[in-house]
Amino acid sequence: MSAILSRSIKTKPSAARTTATEARMAALSPGASSGWSVPAREAALARVQSMGLPQPRDEYWRFTKPQGLVQAEAPQAALFDPQEAPTFDQIDRVKIVFVDGVFSAEDSDPLELAGVSIERLAEATSDIHWAKDLYGVLEERGQDPVERPLAALNTWAATDGVLIRVSGKAEKPVSLIYRHESETSDVMLHHVIKLEEGAELTLLENGPAAARFNKVMEVEVADEARFHHVRTQGRDHERRAATHIFARLGRESLFKSFTLTANGVMTRNEAVIELTGDDAMAHVAGACMGDGREFHHDDTVFVTHDALNCESRQVFKKVLRNGATGVFQGKILVKEGAQKTDGYQISQSLLLDGDSTFLAKPELEIYADDVACSHGSTSGAIDEEAIFYLRSRGVDAETAQDLMTIAFLAEALDEIEDETLREALLERLTAWLERRRG
Amino acid sequence: MRKGKNMLEIKNLHVKLEEEDKQILKGVDLKVEAGKVHAIMGPNGSGKSTLSYVLAGREGYEVTEGEATLLGEDLLDMDPEERAALGVFLAFQYPVEIPGVGNMTFLRTAVNAQRKARGEEEMSSTEFLKVVREKAKALKIDAEMLKRPVNVGFSGGEKKRNEILQMAMLEPKLCILDETDSGLDVDAMKLVSEGVNALRDEGRGFLVITHYQRLLDHIKPDVVHIMADGRIIKTGGPELALEVEQNGYADLLAEVQ
Numbered sequence: 001m002s003a004i005l006s007r008s009i010k011t012k013p014s015a016a017r018t019t020a021t022e023a024r025m026a027a028l029s030p031g032a033s034s035g036w037s038v039p040a041r042e043a044a045l046a047r048v049q050s051m052g053l054p055q056p057r058d059e060y061w062r063f064t065k066p067q068g069l070v071q072a073e074a075p076q077a078a079l080f081d082p083q084e085a086p087t088f089d090q091i092d093r094v095k096i097v098f099v100d101g102v103f104s105a106e107d108s109d110p111l112e113l114a115g116v117s118i119e120r121l122a123e124a125t126s127d128i129h130w131a132k133d134l135y136g137v138l139e140e141r142g143q144d145p146v147e148r149p150l151a152a153l154n155t156w157a158a159t160d161g162v163l164i165r166v167s168g169k170a171e172k173p174v175s176l177i178y179r180h181e182s183e184t185s186d187v188m189l190h191h192v193i194k195l196e197e198g199a200e201l202t203l204l205e206n207g208p209a210a211a212r213f214n215k216v217m218e219v220e221v222a223d224e225a226r227f228h229h230v231r232t233q234g235r236d237h238e239r240r241a242a243t244h245i246f247a248r249l250g251r252e253s254l255f256k257s258f259t260l261t262a263n264g265v266m267t268r269n270e271a272v273i274e275l276t277g278d279d280a281m282a283h284v285a286g287a288c289m290g291d292g293r294e295f296h297h298d299d300t301v302f303v304t305h306d307a308l309n310c311e312s313r314q315v316f317k318k319v320l321r322n323g324a325t326g327v328f329q330g331k332i333l334v335k336e337g338a339q340k341t342d343g344y345q346i347s348q349s350l351l352l353d354g355d356s357t358f359l360a361k362p363e364l365e366i367y368a369d370d371v372a373c374s375h376g377s378t379s380g381a382i383d384e385e386a387i388f389y390l391r392s393r394g395v396d397a398e399t400a401q402d403l404m405t406i407a408f409l410a411e412a413l414d415e416i417e418d419e420t421l422r423e424a425l426l427e428r429l430t431a432w433l434e435r436r437r438g
Numbered sequence: 439m440r441k442g443k444n445m446l447e448i449k450n451l452h453v454k455l456e457e458e459d460k461q462i463l464k465g466v467d468l469k470v471e472a473g474k475v476h477a478i479m480g481p482n483g484s485g486k487s488t489l490s491y492v493l494a495g496r497e498g499y500e501v502t503e504g505e506a507t508l509l510g511e512d513l514l515d516m517d518p519e520e521r522a523a524l525g526v527f528l529a530f531q532y533p534v535e536i537p538g539v540g541n542m543t544f545l546r547t548a549v550n551a552q553r554k555a556r557g558e559e560e561m562s563s564t565e566f567l568k569v570v571r572e573k574a575k576a577l578k579i580d581a582e583m584l585k586r587p588v589n590v591g592f593s594g595g596e597k598k599r600n601e602i603l604q605m606a607m608l609e610p611k612l613c614i615l616d617e618t619d620s621g622l623d624v625d626a627m628k629l630v631s632e633g634v635n636a637l638r639d640e641g642r643g644f645l646v647i648t649h650y651q652r653l654l655d656h657i658k659p660d661v662v663h664i665m666a667d668g669r670i671i672k673t674g675g676p677e678l679a680l681e682v683e684q685n686g687y688a689d690l691l692a693e694v695q
Contacts (some may be wrong), residue, residue, distance in 0.1 A: 390544070394519050395547055
């Protein structure tokens with residue numbers, strides 16, 4: 001595999017890559033000039049310079065053109081009024097609002113929650129801070145064996161984000177809301193979340209964020225801690241997003257992440273998860289609906305098993321129509337000694353017409369002999385027999401297709417543990433499909 | 439509705455398979471009156487199931503000649519859902535499994551879609567639940583089966599009972615039963631037949647397609663048709679079914695040729 005090759009025969013970036021990287025970096029500056037994060041940012045700068053930003057021929061970017069995500073200026077993105085209440089509005093939560101990447105105190109709740117400390121990255125400027133042990137640290141661990149330069153770029157230049165430290169069971173979710181009000185906003189946010197032993201937190205994210213959004217989230221889940229992440233990515237048709245989640249899991253901990261995406265010309269969601277404590281569980285899932293030739297959605301997941309008796313699940317479903325493209329790159333790496341690993345991965349697409357494309361690269365790499373790992377990837381058209389059956393009962397053709405669409409995505413939505421959240425997203429999905437029918 | 443009025447009227451219906459350019463129905467004439475049960479029997483490949491699919495509006499068939507009307511309206515021009523709203527119901531020989539769609543959701547969507555198409559008010563969820571439970575109970579369909587995805591993991595008998603439940607909920611004008619007895623043991627056949635008989639009504643016509651006479655012991659037909667090679671070759675009373683049971687189709691076929 002060339003990703004591994006590129007590590008073993010490390011050479012200097014090509015001239016073209018260096019030029020492109022320098023052009024992008026010229027538009028940026030370090031996200032902080034003093035305080036605890038400076039060394040991490042400087043180290044990240046060196047990483048970006050040595051790796052260079054992604055180029056079209058990179059193996060890891062074979063199915064997704066990096067151009068719009070790496071070019072110096074963010075491509076303009078028109079604002080979109082979805083004419084609906086934002087997701088999670090009915091959920092009791094602590095709201096933290098960023099408008100084009102700028103924190104809005106006015107729209108946010110006080111950053112207070114029992115058992116949870118919440119700070120903003122931009123305001124945490126002291127020389128000593130708990131986040132120092134994680135900021136850029138998990139990102140750097142995630143650079144091997146595959147380079148993720150956009151994440152390093154973010155560590156260097158992120159202007160804000162939240163630092164959340166959870167010591168108990170949070171009584172309600174923390175909710176990050178990303179509004180998009182400028183057609184040219186180019187935003188980098190970096191969050192660090194630390195769940196101490198036995199702690200529990202649900203983190204919600206929603207909104208389009210910016211014309212171009214680069215987000216990194218580093219999550220440390222200590223022994224017996226539980227982290228739930230549910231996100232919807234804003235529906236602005238022209239927005240672009242490159243997001244990374246880096247997670248490290250301790251003994252008997254749980255990490256669950258679910259993402260619902262509809263619209264947005266470009267989305268690359270990477271999740272890099274390391275199971276380092278015995279009996280830990282990591283579940284990552286996503287449901288995506290893509291419509292139109294411009295639409296491109298990429299889920300790239302890398303799960304590393306480095307402990308005994310851990311379980312990981314990847315469940316990704318995409319419904320694509322009118323020339324939309326979906327990508328899934330998913331890997332399970334089982335390190336030597338990670339016995340009794342239970343790894344599962346499924347990626348499926350439902351292609352509603354002959355124009356749409358689904359590209360999948362499922363991978364297993366196993367160095368332990370007592371493991372159960374499986375992966376599957378399918379791509380198929382809608383079941384015409386089922387459509388006829390529904391129509392013969394009086395359901396019109398479009399409603400029948402929508403029922404089948406929701407049924408297809410439901411398996412991914414079922415990965416959300418909290419029933420209220422799951423129902424909320426299911427309702428949202430149903431409403432989107434209904435509105436589409438007009 | 440006036441008893442004896444023509445519910446379904448099929449004239450000189452010719453149908454071919456689109457893909458194979460193969461003529462399946464070669465001039466079917468049939469009238470089913472409201473309140474009556476018509477049975478169609480015939481050997482394999484005679485075109486019985488094709489007739490049921492063409493009436494329900496399945497794709498893949500081309501009507502090359504003839505017509506079919508329900509209550510005077512041209513069925514062949516309509517989409518399957520329009521036919522359903524007008525009152526056509528086909529109980530499938532092989533009910534389709536739909537993973538991910540709950541049986542209850544499916545039933546409710548169907549009932550309300552038809553009501554909406556007819557300009558009627560949708561059923562409230564409490565009313566719907568009450569009616570479903572009542573009708574399901576008569577068919578020995580438990581709450582668990584209602585919750586499960588449509589037909590997924592159902593036994594052959596459960597699938598057929600589920601078809602009859604849909605029929606009971608949708609209250610169609612014309613019920614077409616396509617080999618509903620296939621795959622049923624004696625007890626299940628009795629249950630299904632009771633469900634069908636409960637729906638017999640002066641305003642409703644039935645077209646029961648079957649290979650065997652045994653179903654007709656439970657669902658007593660008024661008229662029996664014998665179909666062979668894409669045509670109805672003989673029509674008679676219930677005694678015709680017994681004749682087939684005893685002598686097979688060979689004599690009848692020989693008679694015609």
